[in-house]
Amino acid sequence: MTAPFTCRVITDVSELAALAPEWWELWRQSPTATPFQSPAWLLPWWNNLSDGDACVLAVHFDRRLVGLAPFYCERRLRGRFARLMGFPVTDYHDFLIAPKLEEPILALLSSRLADVGFWDVLELTEVPPDAHALRMAVPPGCDVTSACASACPVLNLPGTPDELPQILPPRKRRALRTAHNRVARRGSLQVKAADRNSAVDIFELLVALHRHRWNSRGEPGVLADSRVQQFHRDALPDLMAANLLRLYLLQIDGHPAAAYYGFMHRNQAYGYLTGFDPAYAFESPSVVLLEHVISESICEGAHKFYFLRGREPYKYGWGARDSWNECRVFHRICVDSHDIARQA
Known part of the structure; x- marks a missing residue:
C-alpha cells in the first residue's frame, strides 16, 4: 500500500504557497471540500492569524498531490498542541483527499501522525459530519476523546x-x-x-x-x-x-x-x-x-x-435545522526514550 505513496511534513510556508496550483487541483477534485479548505482561505489565514509553526502533511501518489492535512502547532505549558489551519475563523475543518484514495491515505496519515514529533495533543475541532478527519483511525500509541462541537443550522x-x-x-x-x-x-x-x-x-x-x-x-x-x-x-x-x-x-x-x-x-x-x-x-x-x-x-x-x-x-x-460539527482530540499515551530524544 505504502510503496506508491509518499508523505512529507512541510514546515516552510513558502513551500506550502508554492504548492498552491496542486492544492487547488486537489481541492477541486474533493467532493467534500468547502471554501474553508482552499488556498484562498488558508494562505491568508496563515499570513495574518497564525500563531504557531506550520506542520503540513502532504501526500503524493506518483508525484501528484492526493492528500493534504494542513496542521500548525503551538507550544503551551502543557505541551505542543496541533490543529488544522484556520482556527478560529473557519467553520468547517478537514483534510483534502483525492476521490477513491480515501482509505489508503487516511491509513497513511494516521501512521504518519503517530511517527512525527511535532505534537503532544492533536485537536480536530469543528469537523463536519461528512469529514475525512472523522474516519481516520486513532494513531498508534494515542487515545482519543470525541464530543459535539458547534451547531451549524x-x-x-x-x-x-x-x-x-x-x-x-x-x-x-x-x-x-x-x-x-x-x-x-x-x-x-x-x-x-x-x-x-x-x-x-x-x-x-x-x-x-x-x-x-x-x-x-x-x-x-x-x-x-x-x-x-x-x-x-x-x-x-x-x-x-x-x-x-x-x-x-x-x-x-x-x-x-x-x-x-x-x-x-x-x-x-x-x-x-x-x-x-x-x-x-x-x-x-x-x-x-x-x-x-x-x-x-x-x-x-x-x-x-x-x-x-x-x-x-x-x-x-428561516426553517433551518441543526447539523452538528464534531471534535476529536488525540493524546499520546506512550513516550519512549527515542521520542524524547527526537522531540529535543
Missing part, C-alpha cells in the same frame, strides 16, 4: 426561487412582507452583487456596518480585530477569482443599509457574515437582503444554505 432549499415561500415558516413569510412594505415606505431598494472592481469597497462597507451595529450594542463584533479584517481583505481576490465569493450590498435610497458576505461552491451556499445600519433596524434590511441571497443561491443551483456556526434564533426563523 442548515436550510434545505427548493428547486426554484418561486417555491421559497412554500418552505418558509408562516411567521417568516409575514416578517418578509412587513419588511418589504417598510422598505418601500422608506425609499427605493437596490441590491448590488460585488464583482472584481467593487468587492473591496463592498467589504469595507460591510466592516463599517458590522462595527456600527455591534458598537450600538456595546459589543466589539467579530471584525473588531484589525488582523481579522486584513485576513479577509487578503482572501477576497482569490476567493473572487475562484468564483467562491458572494458579496452583496443592499441600499435604501442610495444609502448602505445592509451587506452580506458568503460563499457558493458545488450547489452549497454558505452565509458567513452580515452587517446592517441600526438606523434602518425598523425596515429589517438584513432579512430582505438574506431573502435575496437565498433566492440567488437557488438560481445558481444551491440545494442547501449553510448558516454556519451558532444557534442564533434568526437562523431557525
Whole structure:
C-alpha cells in the first residue's frame, strides 16, 4: 500500500504557497471540500492569524498531490498542541483527499501522525459530519476523546426561487412582507452583487456596518480585530477569482443599509457574515437582503444554505435545522526514550 505513496511534513510556508496550483487541483477534485479548505482561505489565514509553526502533511501518489492535512502547532505549558489551519475563523475543518484514495491515505496519515514529533495533543475541532478527519483511525500509541462541537443550522432549499415561500415558516413569510412594505415606505431598494472592481469597497462597507451595529450594542463584533479584517481583505481576490465569493450590498435610497458576505461552491451556499445600519433596524434590511441571497443561491443551483456556526434564533426563523460539527482530540499515551530524544 505504502510503496506508491509518499508523505512529507512541510514546515516552510513558502513551500506550502508554492504548492498552491496542486492544492487547488486537489481541492477541486474533493467532493467534500468547502471554501474553508482552499488556498484562498488558508494562505491568508496563515499570513495574518497564525500563531504557531506550520506542520503540513502532504501526500503524493506518483508525484501528484492526493492528500493534504494542513496542521500548525503551538507550544503551551502543557505541551505542543496541533490543529488544522484556520482556527478560529473557519467553520468547517478537514483534510483534502483525492476521490477513491480515501482509505489508503487516511491509513497513511494516521501512521504518519503517530511517527512525527511535532505534537503532544492533536485537536480536530469543528469537523463536519461528512469529514475525512472523522474516519481516520486513532494513531498508534494515542487515545482519543470525541464530543459535539458547534451547531451549524442548515436550510434545505427548493428547486426554484418561486417555491421559497412554500418552505418558509408562516411567521417568516409575514416578517418578509412587513419588511418589504417598510422598505418601500422608506425609499427605493437596490441590491448590488460585488464583482472584481467593487468587492473591496463592498467589504469595507460591510466592516463599517458590522462595527456600527455591534458598537450600538456595546459589543466589539467579530471584525473588531484589525488582523481579522486584513485576513479577509487578503482572501477576497482569490476567493473572487475562484468564483467562491458572494458579496452583496443592499441600499435604501442610495444609502448602505445592509451587506452580506458568503460563499457558493458545488450547489452549497454558505452565509458567513452580515452587517446592517441600526438606523434602518425598523425596515429589517438584513432579512430582505438574506431573502435575496437565498433566492440567488437557488438560481445558481444551491440545494442547501449553510448558516454556519451558532444557534442564533434568526437562523431557525428561516426553517433551518441543526447539523452538528464534531471534535476529536488525540493524546499520546506512550513516550519512549527515542521520542524524547527526537522531540529535543
